[in-house]
Amino acid sequence: MTRSNAKKCLVGAVASATLALSTGALAATTWKIQSTWDAGTIGYTTFKDWCDSIEGKTKGELKFECFPAKAVAADNNGLFDAVRNGVLQGMNPWTLYWAGKIPATVFLSSYPGGPDQPHQWDTMFYSMGMLEKTREIYDKFGLFYVGPIHHDANIIHSKTPVNSIEDMKGMKVRLPGGMVAEVFQQFGVSTVSLPGSDIFPALEKGTIDAADFVGPAVNWELGFSQVTDYILFGPPGTMSVYQPVDVMDLTVNKRAWMRLSPELQQFVEDEVRNYSQKHFQAIQKANLEAMTKFKEAGDKVSRLSQDDVEAFRQAAIPVWYRWANKDKDAQEVFQIHLDYMTNEISGYLKPEDLEGYTLGN
Numbered sequence: 352m353t354r355s356n357a358k359k360c361l362v363g364a365v366a367s368a369t370l371a372l373s374t375g376a377l378a379a380t381t382w383k384i385q386s387t388w389d390a391g392t393i394g395y396t397t398f399k400d401w402c403d404s405i406e407g408k409t410k411g412e413l414k415f416e417c418f419p420a421k422a423v424a425a426d427n428n429g430l431f432d433a434v435r436n437g438v439l440q441g442m443n444p445w446t447l448y449w450a451g452k453i454p455a456t457v458f459l460s461s462y463p464g465g466p467d468q469p470h471q472w473d474t475m476f477y478s479m480g481m482l483e484k485t486r487e488i489y490d491k492f493g494l495f496y497v498g499p500i501h502h503d504a505n506i507i508h509s510k511t512p513v514n515s516i517e518d519m520k521g522m523k524v525r526l527p528g529g530m531v532a533e534v535f536q537q538f539g540v541s542t543v544s545l546p547g548s549d550i551f552p553a554l555e556k557g558t559i560d561a562a563d564f565v566g567p568a569v570n571w572e573l574g575f576s577q578v579t580d581y582i583l584f585g586p587p588g589t590m591s592v593y594q595p596v597d598v599m600d601l602t603v604n605k606r607a608w609m610r611l612s613p614e615l616q617q618f619v620e621d622e623v624r625n626y627s628q629k630h631f632q633a634i635q636k637a638n639l640e641a642m643t644k645f646k647e648a649g650d651k652v653s654r655l656s657q658d659d660v661e662a663f664r665q666a667a668i669p670v671w672y673r674w675a676n677k678d679k680d681a682q683e684v685f686q687i688h689l690d691y692m693t694n695e696i697s698g699y700l701k702p703e704d705l706e707g708y709t710l711g712n
Contacts (some may be wrong), residue, residue, distance in 0.1 A: 381414045382440035382607060385433070387426055387448070387599070390419035393568055394502070397633045398443060401626050408622070413615055415441075428452075434604050435493050441603040443500065450529055454677035455488055455684045459499070460598035462671070463534040464664030464699075465688060467585070467595035469501045469631060471697065477624075481687050488680045495608040498623040500599040501631035503638070504590035508570060508579040509561035510554070512651065516659045525550055525562035530670050531593050537666045547573070554578040565597070566590070567645060568637035576648045584654045592655060592663050599630075664699070672708045682710045 384402065388395035402415035420426060424433035427448050433439045446460040458465075459481075466472060475481045476499055489496040505527075513519055520539035526532050532542040543559055553559045555578045564570050567582075585592040601623045608616065645652075655663075675685035692699040 379411050379414065380610065381416055382603065383416050383418065383423065383438075384441035384443060384601075384603075385418040385420070385423050385430060385439050386443035387420050387430070387445055388443070390422075392572065393634060393637045394630070395419050397630050401622075401629065405622070409615065409618065413611070413619075417443075434602065437604050437606065439604070440607040441601060443599060443601055445502070446499070446598050446600050447527075447529075453488060453492075453680070454674060455485075455681040457530055457674050458681065458684045458688055459485060459600075461504075461591075461594050461596040462530050462667075463593045464660070464667035465595075465671075466691060466697070466699070467589050467592070469596050471691065472499065472501070472596050472598060475687055475691055479687050479691065481684060484680075484684055484687070488684075489602060490605065493605045495603050495605045497601040497603060497608075497620060498627065500601060500623065500627045502597045502599045503566035503568075503631070503634045505563050505565055505594035505597055506567065506570070506591055507561050507563045507583040508554070508575045509581045509583060510557075510579050511560065512581050512653055513561070513583045514653050516655065516662055519561075522560040523558075525553065525559050525564075527563070527594070530667070530674055531563075533670045534593065534663065534667045551575070551578060563593075566634060566638050567641040568634060571641040571644055576645055576650055580650055582645065582650055582652045584652060586654055586657050586660060589660075592660050601626075665704070668704060668708065672710070675710055686710060 386395055386398050388398055399417050402417035406414040418439075423439055424430045426444075430439075430442050430444060431449060431452065434442045446456050449456045461467070461472075466475070476485075482496075482498065485496045507513070507524070509522070509524075513522075516538050519535070521541070523541045523543060524535065525545045526535055526540075526542045528542075528544050532544070535542055543553075545553055545559075545562075547564060550559075550562045550564060551574055554562055554575070561579070561583075562575070564573070564575070584590050585595065589595055601619075611619070642652075671685065675681050689700070689705075691697055693702070693705075
């Protein structure tokens with residue numbers, strides 16, 4: 352090759368590299384992200400649509416390749432470890448999944464008798480330091496907690512009518528474990544832990560009297576109307592008293608996060624915050640449509656009273672403290688909740704409600 356030709360080749364290579372950089376070809380990054388939503392649900396469809404939009408919004412710099420539940424890793428520990436180890440770059444789980452590993456996560460998603468409106472959780476995360484504290488906790492595991500994603504409330508479907516907490520005494524009910532089960536047990540409820548796929552056959556066979564699961568839209572898709580006749584909500588304006596704001600999140604591998612430019616990091620944070628609203632609204636729209644179907648199918652709705660809420664919260668308080676005192680991180684997160692719930696803005700708790708309970712024991 353002559354010196355002249357070599358020079359032309361070098362100039363051409365530099366020009367090609369410059370063009371690739373300008374179009375984002377060399378800077379492109381793909382994140383594999385698994386959700387805990389099953390394929391075909393409104394939750395996963397909404398999540399996939401959002402993931403598919405990222406490449407265009409970043410002009411090819413960043414791409415989210417999403418997967419439904421169990422597609423790459425099993426739920427719970429398998430998913431957690433897959434993101435820590437870099438098999439996946441991110442996950443979209445129910446935050447409460449990690450209570451066994453990270454006790455503080457019981458206070459990073461709704462719990463019995465706690466704050467019961469989505470905006471209250473946004474206030475704690477984005478205005479009271481809970482987001483920063485959460486990121487500090489997750490950093491110990493090599494993870495970066497990008498932000499909360501609002502999902503929905505969890506409701507109860509039953510074979511017989513329930514008009515008060517007392518009516519549930521003696522019933523065998525599928526419920527999550529942990530705090531939720533512990534509080535219901537104080538009212539004489541026999542609690543059973545079952546995966547979502549086992550709920551329909553258990554109701555059909557009569558091995559349980561009632562079951563909690565997510566909101567109306569998904570529960571309609573799962574066929575609950577075929578095996579139950581009643582739906583239990585909280586007081587008007589509150590779908591649930593035990594898991595009223597079931598929060599999901601986007602969490603990513605810390606090394607993958609640090610490889611992004613500051614500008615892309617801010618973009619992802621902003622996108623998650625916007626997506627939280629979009630996801631919540633999509634679920635609520637589907638819920639409204641599902642409730643029409645439940646009504647047409649003959650299902651009847653009953654509601655707990657405000658007195659039931661107060662009784663439930665009083666039963667929950669000692670359970671809150673037991674979980675908060677599992678470690679220092681849980682105590683610090685729960686303190687944010689206490690600061691909010693004792694403030695007159697919410698008025699959920701009075702000083703006398705907390706007499707005899709302390710953090711740090």
